[in-house]
Amino acid sequence: MMMLKRILRTSNMRCFTTSLSRNGSGIISANKELSMADEPINLEISDLHPKQKITLHSAVRSSNSALFECFSHYIANENGRIFLDKHESCGGYYKGIEPMGPLSFMRPSNLNKRKHERFLIKDPTKTFKVDFRVFDGFLEDTSQQNRFDTEPHLSITRTYMAEGVKEYPIWQGNVRASLYIPSGNGPFPGVISMSGGYPGAMKYKAALLASHGFASLALKYYGEDDLNQELLFTDVGYIEEAVNFMINHPMVDGTNGIGFSVNCYGATVALAAASVLPKGRIRCIASTNGWPFPYGIIHYKGERLAPNFPPRLNIYPGENGVQNFEFRYCFDTSNFEAVKDISLQFFNQHQISYLFVVGSDDGYFPSAFLCDVTKSLLEDANHPDYDMIYLEGAGHLIEHSYYPLAAVALTWNELHFTGGRQPFHSLAQINSWPKILSFLYSKLRTRVS
Template sequence: MAFLSRAKITSRVLSSFNITEQEFSTSSAKKLGRLSVDKDLSLADELIHLEISGLSPEQKITLHSSVSSGTSAILESFGHYVADHNGYISLAKHQSVGGDYHGIEPMGPLSFMKPSILNKRKHHRFMMKDPTKPFQINFRVFEDFIHSLDDTLAQNRFEIDPDLSISRTYVAPGVVEIPVWDGKVRATLYLPPGKGPFPGVVSMSGGYPGAMKYKAALLASHGFAALALKYFGEDDLSDDFFNVKIEYVEEAVRFMMNNSAVDDKNGVGVVANCYGATIALAAASVLPEGLIRCVACINGWSFPSGQLTYKGECLSPKFKPILLTSLSSDGIRRWNYCYAISGKRLDKIQSLSLNFFERHDISYLFVAGEDDGYVPAKLLSSVTTDILESVGHPDYEVVSYEGAGHLIEHQYYPLARVAWTFGEAHLNGGKQPFHSSAQNDSWPRILNFLSDKLETHVG
């Protein structure tokens, strides 16, 4: 039965956009050159080509970029460039010789943004709570090299009109947003344009109340019917972060399978990070065959510390990892789970894990950041590989990224090395340029994984 006949919902079709070329001439004596971009409105994970012309030969400039997130916090970056003999700079061809990023980084102004020192509160993470609203990136060109945004020269940077403004969005033309309040399921569904049916994906986040809807919206923009599933902290859901009944996930998966817009012949995929990934692995361990086809797990625990149950049975192993936390002098919470499992025999390690590895009908992609501030991702990746190899699992991939942190998001998403979680600043980890490179590699890998396992072709 199609869900449209069962659930009390409303929907809205998001407006379309045209891709055009823009050129903006500078209007301030403090700015120079002419910036041009090939797309004035683009998806949040889409490559753009930025050029600066009209400079003097070998002229030194600072390129400043900024964005205001959904919390009104500012993120910004700056890079140093030297014009060629024609007074021209292409970010795809010319290297940044200083600033927040170095070398040839076509998307450096976006990927390497950091919270502005002008924000009232430190450690803001870039997050668009309403992914249907485009966000604006502003670019400014300054003469010579600005070596720090603390410099007097840079203090009035936001009082100067941008040389170029572009918009980014999480929703492609025609994507439909549908609030879902069906049975116990609390979520937001995003459907691509067209009649469908579309491959179905459930998206789950970690320790953030509600759902981070932007990932589901972006998945829909790439051709998936994507459900941003809440599991705690909003609506009538429990505030208990760690204790989850997997029946709730099953109900959400069946909701998708019963949706006429979803292609249900192969089951659905799940994309999840942090504790959401642990919940996804628990669901993969126990749900009936044919519901979940594949799971993309981003920096998740395969050895949960919470209370996960299914039909009254506890899925969490008796082994409990040791939680180590400390509060630094700068007010940042540093914490980690100590598993101390590296010396245990493989059969003992398996007994500590969820039983997802027994499901040979489900494909797995594990993405891990080796500088994760929460979990020993490198160790867990190694153990996960050993487990899957030992049982002869036919279809899995484990990808571990040096220098990448906990919050591995889509391409060109700014690193949040520190972010607010549970009301305090937590160390998520990650170092540039490693984290940016990990996102550039892992996000297309996730899209291809979902497309391949759900046997469809998406954009």
């Protein structure tokens, strides 16, 4: 036992020891006490009986104190050890070898006051803790109501801001945002981050981008401060002002223009800006489950950029007050010229590179269908530089790696079914997030003549 502890310390594994509920004792070890929110960690469990059945429980709290947790079942090897990167979970919230399963497969807890919650860290300057506990035997979430009576076996800290990243509130001209600058001398490639139906800005995305070396602006475009309170009325002139702010900032390398990392309606707004802003302003756009047709009013210099073509809306009653929405656009998709007439004209901007990330199980919009339409538009325009990542089983809210799935989310004060199925959604995030980062970095660092 002393030798085991010495080995763990030498390999930078951090561990605690407590008693299990009936027999044995357990040590949970992690190779890092502090890690980024999108960073994998190594987890091990030792000091168990040979072939002992245990439940690994993980828990974290969102900014609104909502609890997210995961239960997984493991059987120790002949030496009384479990390595999550080698051993299979045989039950609980996931099965198979999932090294980061205790984080990726978290769900809103049945102990929450509200059934449906979305994991959000609203202030990325604050770290958050993930607690791990081991219980003897195979337990389900409903059978261990006193699971928090004991101290955690292990607590690790996760963060959205790497060491040296700085946050600056921006209230300049009409721009309302938070700017995140990486450590170092700069200048850095610049990215604007915009969300969809969430009012204000989801700052954690911009903070995470800054932690990967981008000067990142979490741009509010409706719903907070003195901005328009309606999502479906957007002035692209405001986006242009934000772009110019980034290009002219001394810590931003704006020589080649800036990039966008956007999702949902934020992606539509970014594509609208790509359609009309002068060349050299926007270099690339990474769009996650966005679409090329405004269903609200988007205008620039007093002119609407495309007709408002609202989808036909079908509402299917769901369980516990959840509304299942199905949107369909009312046009003949086989007529590409007609589609162009009602689409934003981003596909004509050949100097802008595009990456479209699409979830097949998007319950909020038919993103897979819109992906096909977008691809047809780009092909018809002979656009030279675009890519599409089609993610089987992923829902609407595709986030960074190891982010809990939110299959239902509160939007416009209503519960909406946003979709996604495990384990596909988790795998989609792990696969797509590095590709988004690579896309942004390669395009913003590549000079265009």
